[in-house]
Amino acid sequence: xxxxxxxxSPIDLIPDFIPVLGYVDDIIIVPLGIMLVVRLIPPEVISExxxxxxxxxxxxxSRMAAGVFITLWIVCAALLSAIYx
Numbered sequence: 001x002x003x004x005x006x007x008x009s010p011i012d013l014i015p016d017f018i019p020v021l022g023y024v025d026d027i028i029i030v031p032l033g034i035m036l037v038v039r040l041i042p043p044e045v046i047s048e049x050x051x052x053x054x055x056x057x058x059x060x061x062s063r064m065a066a067g068v069f070i071t072l073w074i075v076c077a078a079l080l081s082a083i084y085x
Contacts, residue, residue, distance in 0.1 A: 003033035 007030050016022035038046075 003030060003037055006030065006033065 007026070012022070012025055013029070014021050014025045016026075
């Protein structure tokens with residue numbers, strides 16, 4: 001949670017307006033923090049959530065429903081462009 005808060009926080013160790021060094025702390029600190037958090041998570045918890053993620057990818061996918069929504073968005077975009085152009 002602290003890593004996520006640091007990543008989105010406007011307060012940095014080195015301010016971002018300093019040309020190169022401003023982003024170096026984000027490039028180094030955030031990935032290192034994520035690696036630390038992953039190492040602190042017990043292996044049982046990681047395997048449990050990986051199984052849950054694998055089951056979630058096995059859900060059925062409706063290509064027909066996706067086509068309907070894409071068509072709906074295209075029609076709405078065409079109508080809005082016709083109204084405002």
